[in-house]
Amino acid sequence: MDKVVIAEDLSLSYSSEEAIINQVNFSIDSGSFVFITGASGSGKSTLLKSLYGALKPKYGSLVVGGVELRKVSRSKLNFLRRHIGIVFQDYKLVKEWTIEKNIMLPLIINGYGKDVTQKQVDSLLKHVRLTHQAGKYPLELSGGEQQRVAMARALSHNPILILADEPTGNLDDYSSQLIWNLLEGANTQLKTTVIVVTHHIPVSMNVEYKHFHIEYGRIHAVN
Amino acid sequence: MQSIKNHISLVIALLSILFSIQIFIIVDRSIASYKQNLTNSYSMVIVSQKSIDNNTTLGFSPLISSVSELTPDSIIKRLNTNMNNKNIELLKLSLPKFYKIQLNSYPSPDEIKALTKSILRYPTITKVEDFAHNHDTIYKLLLLFKGVVAIFAVTIFVVTSLLIFKELRIWQFKHSERMSIMGLFGAPGWLRSAVLFRLALMDAFISSFMAFALFTYLSYNSWVLQQFGNVGINIIIFNQIDDFILLFGTAVFLSILLAMLIVVGHKEEA
Ligand SMILES: Nc1ncnc2c1ncn2[C@@H]1O[C@H](COP(=O)(O)OP(=O)(O)O)[C@@H](O)[C@H]1O
Ligand SMILES: [Mg+2]
Numbered sequence: 506m507d508k509v510v511i512a513e514d515l516s517l518s519y520s521s522e523e524a525i526i527n528q529v530n531f532s533i534d535s536g537s538f539v540f541i542t543g544a545s546g547s548g549k550s551t552l553l554k555s556l557y558g559a560l561k562p563k564y565g566s567l568v569v570g571g572v573e574l575r576k577v578s579r580s581k582l583n584f585l586r587r588h589i590g591i592v593f594q595d596y597k598l599v600k601e602w603t604i605e606k607n608i609m610l611p612l613i614i615n616g617y618g619k620d621v622t623q624k625q626v627d628s629l630l631k632h633v634r635l636t637h638q639a640g641k642y643p644l645e646l647s648g649g650e651q652q653r654v655a656m657a658r659a660l661s662h663n664p665i666l667i668l669a670d671e672p673t674g675n676l677d678d679y680s681s682q683l684i685w686n687l688l689e690g691a692n693t694q695l696k697t698t699v700i701v702v703t704h705h706i707p708v709s710m711n712v713e714y715k716h717f718h719i720e721y722g723r724i725h726a727v728n
Numbered sequence: 729m730q731s732i733k734n735h736i737s738l739v740i741a742l743l744s745i746l747f748s749i750q751i752f753i754i755v756d757r758s759i760a761s762y763k764q765n766l767t768n769s770y771s772m773v774i775v776s777q778k779s780i781d782n783n784t785t786l787g788f789s790p791l792i793s794s795v796s797e798l799t800p801d802s803i804i805k806r807l808n809t810n811m812n813n814k815n816i817e818l819l820k821l822s823l824p825k826f827y828k829i830q831l832n833s834y835p836s837p838d839e840i841k842a843l844t845k846s847i848l849r850y851p852t853i854t855k856v857e858d859f860a861h862n863h864d865t866i867y868k869l870l871l872l873f874k875g876v877v878a879i880f881a882v883t884i885f886v887v888t889s890l891l892i893f894k895e896l897r898i899w900q901f902k903h904s905e906r907m908s909i910m911g912l913f914g915a916p917g918w919l920r921s922a923v924l925f926r927l928a929l930m931d932a933f934i935s936s937f938m939a940f941a942l943f944t945y946l947s948y949n950s951w952v953l954q955q956f957g958n959v960g961i962n963i964i965i966f967n968q969i970d971d972f973i974l975l976f977g978t979a980v981f982l983s984i985l986l987a988m989l990i991v992v993g994h995k996e997e998a
Contacts (some may be wrong), residue, residue, distance in 0.1 A: 523814065557912065559912070569974055579917075580916070582914075583911075583914040583915070583916050584914065586911075586913055586914030587913065587914035588914075589914075591912060591913070593912075597908075597912065599905070599906045599909055599910075600905070601906070602906075610909075610910065611913045611914075614913050614914055614915045614919065615914075637735050659998070699928065708931075
């Protein structure tokens, strides 16, 4: 089976401080559904950052989608990122753009036509139950609504890999279930690899998943 | 509302810069016009024992633009008591010749000195009246004017730099977040900065057209025209083609420069 992520002796740290992720080895099969858990401050977000190339490996190697991230050119990184959908812990929505335009961003970057873009955005807005908010700006929405916008944006361009950092952290049970359904849908129907950082793995998962746990800078496979 | 807010601060900064530039141009033109007035009213008088033909006089210096002979009639008329015509004719013959020369630009005191000297070399010329004292005062006034304009220009430059620098900080703050987010979804550099350049260009358009409207209005405003008329200065306040091109070019240049500084200064967040 193809590997979408291969980490060998991977160490991550900010500046010259001690390693937050320390010499870990793991790989993620393409098309799989992965949960990453760990105490807060254990390095979950840090690991995700490295997967989309925002934090270069200190030591070891990290290959994502066939691209070695330790020494990657800007254009190659851009290319890789165009095939990844990210849900950030702090959402990272563009404040001066409407909800609709925010969701469109990856489609615009990937050069989709107007009609395709609009159709896709309308369908996603419906899925995250935000159709009536389309013209609003992020700061006019609640935290939970912003999180759903971030989810819609991450899914919009049918990426091969979705990285979601606590995507249900701010949501009630109903909205959380909406998000899990979307992620499961992408995984089963589009064979998208999904990597989710979360504190609670939902009990009612309908897909098979792998579970990694981060502790003291190491990553263990739980199942 | 949001979109207006995005534009207003740079438009105001650009507009005040364009305003200063055009005011500078107007002052500069006023001085040039004033100088032309001075040149027209300034003349020297040459006294010669014999008549000199105009071409010879013109040959004294390239500064000289025209020569005209002063007829002694008016002086004689004043003297005129009860001389008969014959005596007047005799007197006229014995009188030296007077020539008034005009220059093609307003001379500096040194130029006057040099010119006087070279004219006096001509054998029949006995005297050159250069009205130097009078001229000196006016010339100093003109230098003062020019000094004031130079200070004004430097002030514009400083204020412009400060305004642009302040805008730069605001813009850096405002746009870096969006540029980072676009980068996280793999937008290439040109696309990340496209919004910035579009906004910058739009602001350049808006501010130069506002300046166009303002100065077009001023150049037809009767009160303004009257003020210039009062001091005998006749200038083009706003040339709707040449001046506009200059203002528009400046606005585009500054806003693009601003956008480029931001793109260059943008750092990816880790
Ligand atoms: N940008 C940063 N610069 C320096 N240290 C950071 C930065 N981001 C996170 N850290 C530190 O790295 C550690 C792991 O953080 P993080 O990956 O965000 O944890 P979490 O598992 O809660 O997502 C923490 O000790 C945090 O203080
Ligand atoms: Mg985190």
